[in-house]
Amino acid sequence: MxxxxxxxxxxxxxxxxxxxxxxxxxxxxxxxxxxxxxxxxxxxxxxxxxxxxxxxxxxxxxxxxxxxxxxxxxxxxxxxxxxxxxxxxxxxxxxxxxxxxxxxxxxxxxxxxxxxxxxxxxxxxxxxxxxxxxxxxxxxxxxxxxxxxxxxxxxxxxxxxxxxxxxxxxxxxxxxxxxxxxxxxxxxxxxxxQALMDRPKAPEEVHRRWAEVIEASGGAMPRFPLPLGEPTMQPERVEVRGVLDIDGLASFTARAHEAGVSTLALTVSLMTDVTRELAGTALRTVFPVHSRYEPQWHDSVGWFITNSVLECADASPRSAAESVKEAVRLGSWPLSDVLAPWGGWPEAPGVFAVSWLDLRRLPVRIDAGGLEAMYVSAMMHTDGVMLWFIIDDVGVHLRCRYPDTLEARANVGAWLDALVGRMSSR
Structure with missing residues (x-):
């Protein structure tokens, strides 16, 4: 879908x-x-x-x-x-x-x-x-x-x-x-x-890692590592790109299996490589994770997505896999406690977020093909970059929203070109 x-x-x-x-x-x-x-x-x-x-x-x-x-x-x-x-x-x-x-x-x-x-x-x-x-x-x-x-x-x-x-x-x-x-x-x-509010507060190591990533990002949530133009809200540019068809996904999955990691970890590895090559820095992103920790929430409706941060400096698949595991762990605690030192969400223009949704793994299914079902997002202004990967039975596509400036078109476009090229050719 x-x-x-x-x-x-x-x-x-x-x-x-x-x-x-x-x-x-x-x-x-x-x-x-x-x-x-x-x-x-x-x-x-x-x-x-x-x-x-x-x-x-x-x-x-x-x-x-x-x-x-x-x-x-x-x-x-x-x-x-x-x-x-x-x-x-x-x-x-x-x-x-x-x-x-x-x-x-x-x-x-x-x-x-x-x-x-x-x-x-x-x-x-x-x-x-x-x-x-x-x-x-x-x-x-x-x-x-x-x-x-x-x-x-x-x-x-x-x-x-x-x-x-x-x-x-x-x-x-x-x-x-x-x-x-x-x-x-x-x-x-x-x-x-209420159940999340009643959970224990995050341990010190979680607070420390959040602080390290935020500090490395200039005291705010991770930002896209290349210039986006004027750091103010701009009309959005939205791109939807096919990445892998069903055969390409099978090949990509096999390569991840050979490396001993998930398809997500292999993708993070490639994003890290692209970021290092084009921007000369580690990959740092806001990384949404779901909070449906127990099966009792699987059939409920709500905003069961919270945010984490993902940092990866080493492009090896194994290192990327460890970064994904850490991001999931960092996102498993009440954010009101974790982000209290910054008075809440420390946002600056240019926030970079990457979301991964593998529909094949969800316990909820519909006949998306027969229904011609599609997720639909709204039109808005933005000053940051939001990237979604959607994986289903017919392959992988991505959708990216970024400010519609000349700099963002060039830099986000080049980053996406390099990433899609690596995913489809390796």
Missing amino acids: RLTHVAHLRLPFGPLLSYEVAVSELGRPLPVSFDQRRHVGAGDRDGSWMAMAFRLSEPVSREDLAAAWLAVIAAHGTLRSAFVEDDDGRAHLHEVEIGAGAWVEHPVGPGQAMNDALRELLDGACTPYARPSHRLCLIETAAGPTLVVGADHSHVDMWSMLVIARDFLAALDDQRSGRTPTPARVPSFAEHT
């Missing part, structure tokens, strides 16, 4: 609708995770959402679609919560009750592309402080509906989008078969947040 961008998304033409649910007044307060507070604290803005798009092969009634969506909401606590801002600008999370609503049609202007109309809809509906900050969208065609589920990132991650799609399709099948959709209740993300 590909990770694409809303500007690149190919959508059929037809009526564009979304299902607006009924929302109660705020209920009991819920704990807020470190990453949620950082994300929501930036306020309502365009492009804070993520989405999944998929197509059904035959027409489905709006009533059945709405019933399936309400069943998904009933199963997942984070979809029944909303953020509010207090007088000091601090975000608080509360339970809300969600009830049946109505389908609303959104006009598509003359000459307006469908993906632009969808982007405007999601930018308006899926903001951090929206109630709720998620929306089921529908494009009706004679061949069947195209569905887009969007949500503010504070409530979902990419794994969660698979859970939502799977549960929605199961509920829809129940609804169309005359059964009442009743997805199993699963632990909520708020329960996970």
Whole structure:
């Protein structure tokens, strides 16, 4: 399943609708995770959402679609919560009750592309402080509906989008078969947040390694090692590149096996080599890791991604494997404690982050090919570089977001060219 961008998304033409649910007044307060507070604290803005798009092969009634969506909401606590801002600008999370609503049609202007109309809809509906900050969208065609589920990132991650799609399709099948959709209740993300808060504080060695990497990065999170131009927010440039087809992935996996490491470790080895060659420095990146430490969280929806840092100076596969293990370990502790010496997330322009998602290893699957399912990211401004690797049954592709400046085009482009070349030829 590909990770694409809303500007690149190919959508059929037809009526564009979304299902607006009924929302109660705020209920009991819920704990807020470190990453949620950082994300929501930036306020309502365009492009804070993520989405999944998929197509059904035959027409489905709006009533059945709405019933399936309400069943998904009933199963997942984070979809029944909303953020509010207090007088000091601090975000608080509360339970809300969600009830049946109505389908609303959104006009598509003359000459307006469908993906632009969808982007405007999601930018308006899926903001951090929206109630709720998620929306089921529908494009009706004679061949069947195209569905887009969007949500503010504070409530979902990419794994969660698979859970939502799977549960929605199961509920829809129940609804169309005359059964009442009743997805199993699963632990909520708020329960996970509280469990993480209750964990022991990080040991001294973890604090020390975080401090060493941050200090080596100039007192902030790791930054892309080549110039990106003016260090201010810029319109984004997004590239999606095929890296390995199914045969290339098999060959790459065999090479990793021969070296005694994972495909991720071999990729980190090559990134280290490229960084040393082009920038003359070690590889340092922000490295997202999931926090679904126990199987009980596998079927839950929420932002189960926290961040770590990865540092690799030696391009040998074995050294890269040790760097990956260390990054996973460094990301296994509450960040509010780890980053307290810097007053929170020490960010500077040019942050460099690398994300790795191997869909083959997830315990949640959908028929991505039959559904033409795609992850969809939003349009935004950026001053840093974010790189995603997506691995599935048909190969490897990457998606990279960076500031659309002449320097970034040249330097990020050269870095990507060298990396893809090494991955596909070694």
